[in-house]
Amino acid sequence: MARIRKPPISLFLVLVCVASAGVGGTFSRDRRVDVSVNQIGFTPGGSKTCVLKDGAADRFEVIRTNDRKVVFSGTLVKSGGDFGPYLLGDFGAVKEPGTYYIKAGESRSYPFRISTGAYADAVGMIVGYFRLQRCGPSTTGYLAPCHCDDAVRLDNGKHQDTTGGWHDASDLRKWVGATIHGMIGLARVYELTASESMRARIMEELRWGNRYFLNMQEPAGYVMSHVGGDALRHGDGNRWTDNVIGPEGGEPATIDPTPGGSTSKITIVGDKDDRVIKVNPLDRPGQYKFIIAQAMMARLTGQSDSPYAERCLQAAQRCYDWCAKDWPERRVENLGGALTAAVELYRSTEQLKYKDDAIACASRLMQLQVTEPLDASAPVCGFYRRRAEASEPYRDIWHGCWHLFALCDLVELFGDHDQADAWRRAIRLYTRDYLTAMSSRNSFGIVPHGFFANQDPGGNRKIGAYWYRYFMRPSDGWWVGVNANLASAGVGLIKAAKVLDEPSLRSTAQRQLDWIVGCNPFCASTVEGVGHNHPPQFVNGSEFHPATPRLPGAVMNGLGGTVDDQPFMGDGIYHVSEYWTPMVSYTMWLMALLQS
Secondary structure, X not given: OOOOOOOOHHHHHHHHHHHHHOOOOOOOOOOEOOOEOOOOEEOOOOOOEEEEEOOOOOEXXXXXXXXXXXXXXXXXXXXXOOOOOEEEEEOOOOOOOEEEEEEEOOEEOOOEEEOOOXXXXXXXXXXXXXXXXXXXXXOOOOOOOEOOOOOEEXXXXXXXXOOOOEOOEOXXXXXXXXXXXXXXXXXXXXHXXXXXXXXXXXXXHHHHHHHHHHHOEOOOOOEEEEEOOOOOOOOOXXXXXXXXXXXXXXXXXXXXXXXXXXXOOEEEOOOOOOOEEEEEEOOHHHHHHHHHHXXXXXXXXXXXXXXXXXXXXXXXXXXXXXHHOOOXXXXXXXXXXXXXXXXXXXXXHOOHHHHHHHHHXXXXXXOOEOOOOOEOXXXXXXXEEOOOOOOOEOOOOOOOOHHHHHHHHHHHHOOOOOOHHHHHHHHHHHHHHHHHHHHOOOOOOOOOOEEEOXXXXXXXXXXXXXXXXXXXXXXXXXXXXXXXXXXXXXXXXXXXXXXXXXXXXXXXXXXXXXXXXXXXXOOOEOEOOOOOOOOOOOOXXXXXXXXOOOOOOOEEOOOEEOOOOOEEXXXXXXXXXXXXXXXXXXXXXXXXXXXX
């Protein structure tokens, strides 16, 4: 009879472990990575929070990765709110630079850093994203060179050089109203960084982008709408071209303006694939952002290239004068833009007319603010009505918090003005009694998309006579995620923290960035190349080939919401996963401010 060999002791122990664990059991080395935390990290003095599903543990530990030492242990606090029950951990006491992770019961987080330069690499990657999105005769665009034949005017068929700039999103369009945010975000980071090498990179990018924007300005002063967008029908310019400028009198291109076909055509002189300039004026917020960008460029280049700086300043002033023909502004988004444009022109020229215009815009803006609490049990106020003659509140997803930025700038510039206390009160109401108060109604500390009058938009969240949502309504058809809304609110909160001397507002700002880079119910970062668990990529496979690849540093539209206003990651839909310049720019700006 053959002798039976005993299994090696290691195999024996494994078999015992399997038997003891039972079906579905886990080994001690197996961890659920579902502690939500900012996957980049934090500055030493910044607020630091982790979030975990309720019931998983009652305590958490902060563990240093290089020696697995527990550097902090804390209690997980139960938190209810609009997204359900969670546990919150506060580890703001951990300030020593290093790489760490959170452990809570059988759950852990992804690793993160604590460093004075915590966001430097991410900001650098986002700056690099613009190089990859360059349009025109570049050497760095992901399919360079491209669209060297941009573009022909829709009104008269003549070619006009509008090369340069950046593709806006995961497509090939150059919407001025969206991509102008790249100029502002890059310029703000330029102002905040002390690195000369980073400044050189940013200035190169600013000059490339501005090549396009300056050429989109008409002699009357206004800026045209776009190149490569929807000139006559959806997607008619969202395509690659042969990069050849068609000669005058050459073979004409034709565009049929109706999807079903029509005998009505518009003739464009040039090659058949030349893209079109939509020559009508850009909307008012976009005009003001063009002014802001040009005024900033005038200041940033004044010492190094005075002729270029003068060109930018004149472009800003001509656009401002065109806008001023139709004053006074009445809508929040226009007032915030006009106010900031006046402030930036004052900074560049010190002309008193811009100061006076800014103060007048501030007075009109404050008349739209709701200053009384909506409900005695939930004293929320400080948000704005869209315009004086309507009760509907102002809300937006990508125009940003320019009304807040502008008031903070006024206090910084004219803090001793006789209206300065009124500006401070308006800032305090918006940041403390609206943004911060509303952020406390969910465990992740994010601010809402906005209030709704008249009817429930979905979610049944109500304060006083108003309903509110954190996410845009999917029932509206076109909707996108909340990254621009969160990041711009974060920027405004940090600016307010400075002018009001209320450092606690920075904590609310921090939580907006935390959500974008992983501290959300999916532990999902929505910045390409940063963090983990990114939503599936959006691929535009129907309008042009090859499609936009994954681009490091791109910021997605962001997580969206269901009909019931619960967080939603999607399966690669454009609403969540597409790149969009406002999201990129506000996120980069917020990172730079938190680090500064």
